[in-house]
Amino acid sequence: MRECRIEVVPGGPALVRGADVVADPDGAAHPVTRPVVAVCLCGLSQRQPWCDATHKVAEGS
């Protein structure tokens, strides 16, 4: 069985390795197409479920 590893970046996204699909907050499934994906934890990303670095703007303001 494949192992899924999740590493939370303080103040940032969760780095996820080994997942096939990630659901966004509305429940829609997004296939994983890269070796590591960053899943938004701040809720501000405009491309859920992926982090688009908006958390940096939020933290900086």
Place this chain on the structure above:
Amino acid sequence: MLLPSPRGTLGAALVSALRGDGPVPATGAHDDEDDLQLSLWVLYELHYRGFDDVPGTWEWDPELLRLRAALEAGFEAAIRERCAGLVTEAEEQAGEQDDVVTALRLIAEADVPALSSYLHRTATAEQYREFLMARSVYHLKESDPHSWAVPRLTGAPKAALAELQYDELGGGRPDRVHQQLFADALTEAGLDPAYGSYVDLTPAPVLAVNNAMSLFGLHRRLVGACVGHLAAFEMTSSLPCRRYAQGAERLELGPAVVRYFDEHVEADAVHEHLAARDICARLVDQQPALRADVLLGAAACVLLEADAARATLDAWEQGLSALRAPEQERVA
């Protein structure tokens, strides 16, 4: 790609030598920054894809390597001098928090001139195309200079660099290699996607950005700077790429241009953490002495890019082209 046009006496002698028409220049004496950066760029390119008019054996020619070393000594010293202030400032601000990620973040957040806001809201389509042309020198070999670090790393940072590069190089799909995405963007913007086609038009500060990556990548002793450069590059990419993408949409440059930058909004939101935490911080754990070079590489990325951005914005604000005039127009 054929050899580019030389920009001074050193470049002229070098290009002649590579064509088999004369000796390799004995010293690194050069006319100006253009002559220096173009000559260095030619010497470095021999280690990437080379020139169709230069035999492959020149790559390891001892006299060329001696010339390159002479040029690199001055270039590296200039980079160190340019970066010392920013590195010290970041180290002081990071203070008690001894982790390299904090210091990298402070360097990446330095307040420096950037092109992204201008391209987002103000640039004309012609200026945007100039930006793509100048950037093509790097993006058509995007991430290649950092691949030189792979054999110099072991363990955790090596595994993380491989993860990052696998994504840069398309994750096994040739059509998704970032270099190819950029070539597609050039084509769609009505530009030439051939590797190296805009080198002659590329100003010295942009060549310096490229040469710094090659300097850090080709020297094992500078592996810290190589990965530090990568980290700063990735950490300063995601948000600007969103503005580049929106600028391309505003100017209706086509879906492939938007797609290239759009891909980097998402990809680099991952890569920045891989580079800072999993590559740089793990490398410094293994070899604490490399910390200073990691920060040097990061500062070089930020400051050389800022120098190129400032020159570009200055030209645009005066209503001029940010590119060099083609050779015919210069002599005329």
